[in-house]
Amino acid sequence: MSKKTISPPPSCRHLxxxxxxxxxxxxxAELCRELERHLSDCEDCRVVVDTLRKTxxxxxxxxxxxxxxxxxxLRLFHRLDLEEYLE
Amino acid sequence: xxxxxxxxxDASKGAEQSEETFSLxxxxxxxxxxxxxxxxxxxxxxxxxxxxxxxxxxxxxxxLQETFIKAYKALPAFDGRSKLSTWLYRIATNEALxxxxxxxxxxxxxxxxxxxxxxxxxxxxxVDWCCLPESxxxxxxxxxxxxxxxxxxxxxxxxxxxxRDLEGLSVRQTAEVLGISEGAVKTRxxxxxxALREMLTAYFKERLPAxxx
Ligand SMILES: [Zn+2]
Numbered sequence: 001m002s003k004k005t006i007s008p009p010p011s012c013r014h015l016x017x018x019x020x021x022x023x024x025x026x027x028x029a030e031l032c033r034e035l036e037r038h039l040s041d042c043e044d045c046r047v048v049v050d051t052l053r054k055t056x057x058x059x060x061x062x063x064x065x066x067x068x069x070x071x072x073x074l075r076l077f078h079r080l081d082l083e084e085y086l087e
Numbered sequence: 088x089x090x091x092x093x094x095x096x097d098a099s100k101g102a103e104q105s106e107e108t109f110s111l112x113x114x115x116x117x118x119x120x121x122x123x124x125x126x127x128x129x130x131x132x133x134x135x136x137x138x139x140x141x142x143x144x145x146x147x148x149x150x151l152q153e154t155f156i157k158a159y160k161a162l163p164a165f166d167g168r169s170k171l172s173t174w175l176y177r178i179a180t181n182e183a184l185x186x187x188x189x190x191x192x193x194x195x196x197x198x199x200x201x202x203x204x205x206x207x208x209x210x211x212x213x214v215d216w217c218c219l220p221e222s223x224x225x226x227x228x229x230x231x232x233x234x235x236x237x238x239x240x241x242x243x244x245x246x247x248x249x250x251r252d253l254e255g256l257s258v259r260q261t262a263e264v265l266g267i268s269e270g271a272v273k274t275r276x277x278x279x280x281x282a283l284r285e286m287l288t289a290y291f292k293e294r295l296p297a298x299x300x
Contacts, residue, residue, distance in 0.1 A: 005212045016211075020277035047215045048284075054217045054224075055284040059252055062225050063233055066138035068131045072148050076130060077123070079152045080159065085123030 012038070012045050023053055109171065115163050122162075126155055129172065132254075133179045139249045140183040142238050150186060154179040169263055176256070176264045180246055187242050211281075216291035223294050236286040244279035251276050 008016055015035050021027040022035055039046050077086050109128075113121040130151060137150035157178050165174060223229065237245060250261045251272065258276075262269045 004214075005210050007210050017277070020273065020280055044211075044213050047213050048211055050215060050217045051288060052280060052284045055287050056252060056280060058224060058229075058287070059233060059283070062230055063139075063237075063253060064230070066135050066147070068134045072134065072151065073130060075148070076126065076152055076155065080122075080126065080155055082119060082123045082126065085120060 006044055008044070012042060015045060016048060019049060019052055022049070023056065111165070111167055115165065117159070117163070122159060125158075125171070129175050130155070132172065133175060136176065136179055136249065136254060137183055139237065139253055140180070140245065141186060142234060146183075146186055150179060150182045153182045157182070173260055173263050176250065176254075176260075177266070180250070180264055184242055184246060191242075212285060212288045212292070214288050214292040214295070216288060216295060219291055219294060224291070229290070232290050233287070236283050239286065240279055240282060244275050244282065247272055247275040248279035248283070252280070 015038050018027055018031055018035060022032065027035065039049060074086070077083055109125055110118075110121055114125065133154050134147055134151050137147035137154075138144070141147055141150065154175065158175060161178070165171075169177075237248065240248065246265060247261060250256045250264055251258065256264065258269050258272050261276075262272045265272070267275075
C-alpha cells in the first residue's frame with residue numbers, strides 16, 4: 001500500500017480533472033476509455049478514484065438529515081403570522 | 088485494491104421534492120392559507136439546507152425564517168419560470184451565504200480560497216483507506232469529522248457541494264440556484280470533492296492498521 005503525497009504529473013493531472021464527471025457517469029465514452037486505460041497502470045490515480053468515490057458515498061450515506069423540529073416550525077408560523085394555520 | 092467500476096454514483100437521493108401544486112395566483116395575491124401550505128411543504132427542505140450550510144441550529148432557524156419572510160414579499164413578482172423549490176433554494180442559499188460572510192473575518196476575501204487557486208501546484212495525498220471497516224468509516228466520530236470538513240470548505244465550494252451532493256439537485260438546478268454557469272458548478276463541485284477527499288484522507292489514514300509499506 002502506498003502512503004505519500006504527490007504533485008501529480010501532467011499526464012495524470014489532465015485525467016484527474018475528469019474524475020467527477022466519470023464518477024457521475026457523465027464522461028464521454030472516449031474519455032472514459034482513456035481514463036480506464038490510464039487507471040489500469042497508474043496505481044496513484046486508482047487510489048484517488050477509489051477514495052474520491054468513497055468520500056462522496058460516505059457523505060451521501062452518513063451525513064445527518066436534519067429534520068425540522070416541531071418547536072422550530074411553531075416559531076416559524078408565529079413569525080409569519082400564520083398561527084391560525086398551525087392546525 | 089478496489090476494482091474500478093463504471094457504476095455512476097446515485098445522486099438522486101435528495102432530489103425527491105415532489106413539486107406540489109400551488110396556486111400561483113393565490114400566492115401572488117398574498118393568500119395566507121396558500122402561503123401556509125407552501126411553508127409546510129418546503130420548510131423541512133429549507134431547514135435541512137440551512138443546517139448543512141451553517142452547521143448551527145440557531146443560524147439555520149434564522150435562515151429559515153428570513154427565507155419565508157423574503158419569499159412572501161417577493162411572491163407578487165415571482166414569474167414562475169423556475170420551480171418554486173428552486174426559487175426558495177435560491178433565497179435560502181443567499182441568506183445562508185450572507186450569514187456566513189458576516190461570521191467570517193473581514194480579511195478573508197470571498198474569491199481567494201481554492202476557487203482561483205492555480206491547479207499546477209496542488210498536491211494529493213495517496214493513501215488507500217477504502218478498505219477500512221464500516222465501523223470505522225461510519226463511526227460517530229467520523230460523522231462529526233465529515234460535518235466539520237464541510238464547514239472548513241470555502242463558501243463558494245460549500246454551497247455547490249451541499250446543493251449538488253447532499254441535497255441531490257442536478258447540475259442545472261444548482262447553477263440556477265446559485266446564478267452561475269453549469270461549467271462553474273462542475274468545476275467547483277470537483278474542487279469541493281477533492282478538498283473533502285484530502286481532509287478525509289488525513290483523518291482515515293490515522294486509522295489504518297500499522298502495516299509495513
Ligand atoms: Zn495517474
